[in-house]
Amino acid sequence: MDSDATPTPAEINAYTPEQEEALPQPPDEAFAPSQDLSTTPSVSARASSTLGRASSGLYHTGIATWAIRNAKTHKQRHYENCTNFVSHAINKGGGARHIxxxxxxxxxxxxxxxxxxxxxxxxxxxxxxxxxxxxxSRGTRGYWQPTYAHIQVGDTIFFRRYKGRPISHAAIVSRKTKNNKYGIYMAQQTRTTTGRPHGDTYKPLWPTAEEYVGGVGFVWVRW
Known part of the structure; x- marks a missing residue:
């Protein structure tokens, strides 16, 4: 495995400003999927084809199914439990193995x-x-989706509050009706304004996406 050059945060998801600057940065286009269906597919896009998903070894529909069934009932282990919930969906619903x-x-x-x-x-x-x-030689476990046309049910959604800052929220695509942000729905776990655990199964993406001016990116997990 490659050596880890990423700085170790003081807490599970907390970095100092200096550490944030040293983090490997995803491409900016990852947080602005194109709605232009004529965009020339990149290597990532080709890997995200139906054939690519079929050979990935994961059950992507199962990821979404688990998330939908458990969003409102799965015990929240952490106060900010969104990523723990997403990981359980990828593992239990999709079959991704522990490392x-x-x-x-x-x-x-x-x-x-x-x-x-x-x-x-x-x-x-x-x-x-x-x-x-x-x-x-296996490369990364996931690929960024380059266009809304490539996004499918079961993909992971990563939310970035501001450009250049760390990811601060994650969810699972639970339904798709259009090739834009208005046709994406998500399953997630959050907290209410009073701090109570809360889960959504088919929440429209766009109102939340507009709060994250740094962008929203979509990743499909391969194995």
Whole structure:
């Protein structure tokens, strides 16, 4: 596995300003999927074809199904539990396997009765694990979706509050009706304004997306 150059945060998803500057940055276009269907497919787009998904080893519809069934009932282990919920959906619904390693290690991804790896439960760390950590010849575990046409049910949604800042929220695509932000719906776990656990199954993406001026990106997990 590649060496980990990512700085270790003081907490599961908290970085100092200096550490934020040292984080591997996803491409800006990842947070602005194109609605232009004539866009020439990139390598990532070709990998996101039906054939690519079929050979990925994961059940992407199952990811969404698990998220929909459990959004309102799955116990929230953390106060900010969105990424823990997403990871359970990818693991239990999609069949993605755990990867052992030190809990702060960017290449690890696991949960047990005692704790979670930081990539399992931290939004920025999860994005780093799936899109920047390379597993030798297998490459990364996930691909950014370049256009809304490529987004499918079961993809992971990463929300960035401001450009250049860490990811601060994650959810799962639960329904798609159009090739734009108005046709995407999501399953997620959050908190109410009074701090009570809350879950959504088919929440429209666009109102939340407009709160995140840094953009919203979509990743499909391969294995």
């Amino acid at each position: 052992n390693g030190w809990y702060e290690y960017r290449g690890a991804w696991w949960t047990n009765w005692l704790r979670d790896s930081w990539t399992w439960a931290g939004a920025e760390n999860s994005m780093q694990h799936f899109t920047t950590w390379k597993f030798g």
